Amino acid sequence: DPKIIQKPKYLVAVTGSEKILICEQYLGHNAMYWYRQSAKKPLEFMFSYSYQKLMDNQTASSRFQPQSSKKNHLDLQITALKPDDSATYFCASSQDPSYYAEQFFGPGTRLTVL
Amino acid sequence: AQSVTQPDARVTVSEGASLQLRCKYSYSATPYLFWYVQYPRQGLQLLLKYYSGDPVVQGVNSFEAEFSKSNSSFHLQKASVHWSDSAVYFCALSIPGYNKLTFGKGTVLLVSP
Numbered sequence: 001d002p003k004i005i006q007k008p009k010y011l012v013a014v015t016g017s018e019k020i021l022i023c024e025q026y027l028g029h030n031a032m033y034w035y036r037q038s039a040k041k042p043l044e045f046m047f048s049y050s051y052q053k054l055m056d057n058q059t060a061s062s063r064f065q066p067q068s069s070k071k072n073h074l075d076l077q078i079t080a081l082k083p084d085d086s087a088t089y090f091c092a093s094s095q096d097p098s099y100y101a102e103q104f105f106g107p108g109t110r111l112t113v114l
Numbered sequence: 115a116q117s118v119t120q121p122d123a124r125v126t127v128s129e130g131a132s133l134q135l136r137c138k139y140s141y142s143a144t145p146y147l148f149w150y151v152q153y154p155r156q157g158l159q160l161l162l163k164y165y166s167g168d169p170v171v172q173g174v175n176s177f178e179a180e181f182s183k184s185n186s187s188f189h190l191q192k193a194s195v196h197w198s199d200s201a202v203y204f205c206a207l208s209i210p211g212y213n214k215l216t217f218g219k220g221t222v223l224l225v226s227p
Contacts, residue, residue, distance in 0.1 A: 004157070031213060043158075043204060045214035056214055090157060097213040100146045100165060105157035 003027050004106035006091050011111045013081050020067075021076040021109045023091030029104070031055075031097040032074040034066060037108070038087035049074050050097035081113045116141040118205050120218035128226050129197050135190040135221050137205030145207040147188045148215065149179055152202045161203075164188065175199075200225045 007022040025032060034046040048055040052068045063085075065077045078085060088108040094101035117140045127133050139145060146165045150158040162173025169181040179190045188205060202222050206215040 033214070035215075042219040043206075043215075043217040045216070048213050050213070056212065058214065092158075094213070099208040099210055099213050100163075101213070102148075102160055102163065103215060105150075105159070107155070107157045 002107070004091060004093060004104060006089075006106040006109050008109060009107070011109055013111065013113050015081060015083060015113060017081050018077065018079045019081065019111070021078070021089050021091075021111070023074050023076070023106060025072050025074075025091070025093040025104075025106075027093055027095075027104060028072075029093035029095050030071070031094045031101070032068070032072075033092040033094075033103060034074065034076050035090045035092060035105075036087045037090060043090070046076075047074075048097065055097055078111075083113045086111060086113045116145060116207060116209055116216055118207055118216055118218035120203075120205055120221050122221050123219070124222045124224065126224045126226060127195055130194050133190075133192045133195045133199075133223070135203050135205075135223065137188045137190065137218060139186050139188065139205075139207050141186075141207065141209060143209075144183060145209045147179075147181065148206040148208075149173065149177070149188075149190050150204045150206060150217075152204065152220070154201070158204065161190070195223075195225050197225045197227060199223060 004025045031050045067075045091106040092103040094103045119138045149161040164171045205218045
């Protein structure tokens with residue numbers, strides 16, 4: 001059974017619209033993360049949450065907003081979508097937020113903005 | 115700021131041959147180092163990690179990596195590759211005080227029959 005679920009697997013959106021990417025982890029972990037992988041840039045860190053609190057935000061734009069309704073959920077809301085937002089978004093989790101904790105990754109959501 | 119460089123965008127080896135994927139890092143101290151693998155249409159899976167101790171660390175599926183402080187490197191190695199090892203390999207680091215991973219650009223490994 002998949003331990004980190006990301007929904008949807010593929011997503012196509014139009015410029016200017018808003019989408020929510022879903023992430024649920026069933027590993028009992030206390031820290032969750034979002035990363036982005038695009039054709040132009042390597043895998044890059046976006047956010048980290050620990051015990052449902054924002055720990056680190058490396059995203060310059062306020063159009064990206066993480067939402068944690070439950071301990072094992074960390075959704076990503078993206079507003080005013082742009083073609084440059086096209087990427088695969090990976091959710092990850094770790095037992096705790098320490099820098100040496102192994103991070104487990106979900107299968108990703110591939111977003112295409114037209 | 116810390117960074118990771120994987121100088122080879124693509125590596126092709128024959129099945130059964132040995133493999134080395136290169137990784138160099140930039141950080142003022144010794145970071146925590148990781149190698150991840152990404153198979154097509156899947157998320158990343160951890161192969162191995164290093165922070166201290168024996169500079170040669172063993173990972174899953176017969177992969178190992180060698181840390182060199184003098185060279186600021188953490189190269190991934192395998193004695194004999196299999197076609198199923200074809201994937202994208204990422205080197206990453208984390209540093210104290212931050213719980214994020216900094217990744218290299220990745221190396222695409224193609225194992226030819």
